[in-house]
Amino acid sequence: MKVVVVGSGLAGVTVAEGLAADPLCTVTLVTSENQGYYAKPRPSQGLSLSDEAAAGILIKPFAAFANSIQRVTGVRVAQIHRAARYLQLSTDQQLPYDTLVLATGSSARIPPELEAQQGALLTLNALDDLLALRRVLRGGTRNTTTTRWAVVGGGLIGCELASDLHKAGAKVCLFHRASHLMECQLQEFQSEALAQHFDAVGVEVRLNETLNQPPAGFDATVVCTGFLPRTELARAAGLDTDKGIVVDGFLRTNDPHIVAVGDVAQVGGRLFPFVAPVRSQALWLVQHLLGQSAEAWKPPAFTPTIKVHGFKVPLANSGSKSPA
Numbered sequence: 001m002k003v004v005v006v007g008s009g010l011a012g013v014t015v016a017e018g019l020a021a022d023p024l025c026t027v028t029l030v031t032s033e034n035q036g037y038y039a040k041p042r043p044s045q046g047l048s049l050s051d052e053a054a055a056g057i058l059i060k061p062f063a064a065f066a067n068s069i070q071r072v073t074g075v076r077v078a079q080i081h082r083a084a085r086y087l088q089l090s091t092d093q094q095l096p097y098d099t100l101v102l103a104t105g106s107s108a109r110i111p112p113e114l115e116a117q118q119g120a121l122l123t124l125n126a127l128d129d130l131l132a133l134r135r136v137l138r139g140g141t142r143n144t145t146t147t148r149w150a151v152v153g154g155g156l157i158g159c160e161l162a163s164d165l166h167k168a169g170a171k172v173c174l175f176h177r178a179s180h181l182m183e184c185q186l187q188e189f190q191s192e193a194l195a196q197h198f199d200a201v202g203v204e205v206r207l208n209e210t211l212n213q214p215p216a217g218f219d220a221t222v223v224c225t226g227f228l229p230r231t232e233l234a235r236a237a238g239l240d241t242d243k244g245i246v247v248d249g250f251l252r253t254n255d256p257h258i259v260a261v262g263d264v265a266q267v268g269g270r271l272f273p274f275v276a277p278v279r280s281q282a283l284w285l286v287q288h289l290l291g292q293s294a295e296a297w298k299p300p301a302f303t304p305t306i307k308v309h310g311f312k313v314p315l316a317n318s319g320s321k322s323p324a
Contacts, residue, residue, distance in 0.1 A: 002026045003289070004087060004095050006077055006233070007103030008062075010275065011262025011282045013037045015101050018286030020068040025290075028070040028095055030077060030087065035127060036061035040105070041275060043130035044160040045307055047137055048167040054134065057127065080237035082255055099289060102234060102245060102253075102260040103282075106227035106273060113212045114152075114223065120214050121152075122222045124161060136220050137168060147171070147219040152211060154181040156304060158224035159194065163308040166203050173204040173218070175211060185304055189317040197311045227273060229264040244271050249296030251285055261285050267297070276302035 001024060005016045008031035020027040037060045046054050062071050076090040086096040108123035122136070123129055137147060147170050151162045154176025162174045174181075180191035181198075198205050214221040229244040239253045240246040244266035251259045251267070261281050263273045272278065280300045287293035306313055 001289070002028075002096060002098045003101060004028045004030060004097040004099075005101040005103060006030045006087070007105055007262070007264075008033050008037055008073075009040055009103060009105045009262060009278075011105070011278050012101070012103030013060075014279060014282035015103065015261060015285055016069050017066070018283065019289060020066055022290055026070075027068065028072060028097075029065070030072045030075065030089070030095065032074065032076050033062075033126075034074045036064070038127050039275075041307075043124055043127060044157050045164050046130045047133060047161070047164045048309075054130075057130070077233055080233060080258075082237055082258070085257060098257065100258045101285070102258065102264060103262045104230040104233060104260075104264050106229050106263045108223065109226040109228045110223055111152075111211075111225050113210070114214070117214055120221065122220055124157065124222060124224060125227065133220075133222065137165070137170060148217065149173070150175060150215045150218040150221040151224060152215075152221060153224035153226070154178065154205070154207070155224065155226065156182060156185055156306065160307050161222060161224055162198070162203055163311070166201060167309050171202075173206060173215070174198065175206050175209045175215065177208065177210045179207055181205065181207075182306070185306065186313065187317075190313050193314050194308065194311060197308070201310065227263070229266075229271065229273075231264065234258075234260070234264075242266055242269075250288065251281065251297060259285065259289075267299070270299075272299060274302060274304050276300055 003019050005012045016027050016029045019025045036058050038058050042057045046057055062073050077087050078090050079088040086094045108125040110118055149165050149170045149172050151158050151174045154174055162172045165172045180188055181194050195205050231241040231245055234245045235241045244264050245260040246266050247253055247260050251261055262278045277299050284297045
């Protein structure tokens with residue numbers, strides 16, 4: 001079986017390595033990344049690290065991958081030719097496949113009201129983004145040892161980034177359009193405890209704030225307002241897309257030779273952009289493609305991990321107003 005995997009995040013690498021262990025599979029991994037495999041959630045905790053520790057975010061350089069995985073790195077897929085079953089790459093190379101695995105992940109979402117100022121904004125969606133943020137943090141446009149940062153978005157990544165910037169020595173103001181931080185992950189009393197924690201350590205929080213332009217008075221503005229599954233390639237090929245690439249319980253698209261896995265896969269109308277379900281999908285897909293699992297994939301029970309320095313999510317509402 002000739003398998004081409006597009007994407008080198010957790011889903012793509014897990015599938016590629018799992019299938020490459022079978023001698024009957026020929027696996028090619030295609031990615032626009034150049035450095036190697038890293039865990040997508042870790043960059044939000046990478047600003048306060050030493051240079052040596054930050055280098056450890058890169059889990060495995062592409063050169064260290066098993067020889068059983070052919071790597072095509074630093075290139076984009078220009079087109080999927082479904083009838084002839086091959087990929088056209090941006091380098092004009094053609095890659096034939098029996099099974100195509102789309103693990104294209106997500107890109108950073110910029111709110112429509114800020115799109116016109118996109119050039120003045122930073123995002124955190126990849127290792128290269130983290131390296132860019134570390135350069136800004138070190139230099140500081142005001143040539144001072146402490147920089148002022150605006151973080152737009154009080155969801156999981158925004159709160160983690162604000163916390164890590166503060167630990168790295170920056171002055172941080174967190175802007176959030178909702179009335180509570182991390183309202184999708186936390187109950188109201190837990191959100192209030194997080195806001196109290198930020199206030200206690202000196203991270204300013206501004207709730208109910210919808211920005212139409214980057215806030216004034218900051219050295220840098222980072223937008224952390226969610227992610228958009230990368231569906232463009234699939235849509236151009238005529239695959240069904242909605243919020244993500246639409247798949248059934250077996251992760252199959254409307255083309256029997258193409259599956260989707262990870263952040264980009266929309267299963268039963270839902271996206272699962274968290275580590276536990278992404279890993280579960282990828283491991284299940286390996287077994288399924290190798291004929292070792294006939295059951296449909298089932299989402300595992302999981303709770304997103306929140307990595308805010310010095311904060312522990314309270315499990316019960318004690319009624320106390322003191323920080324957790």
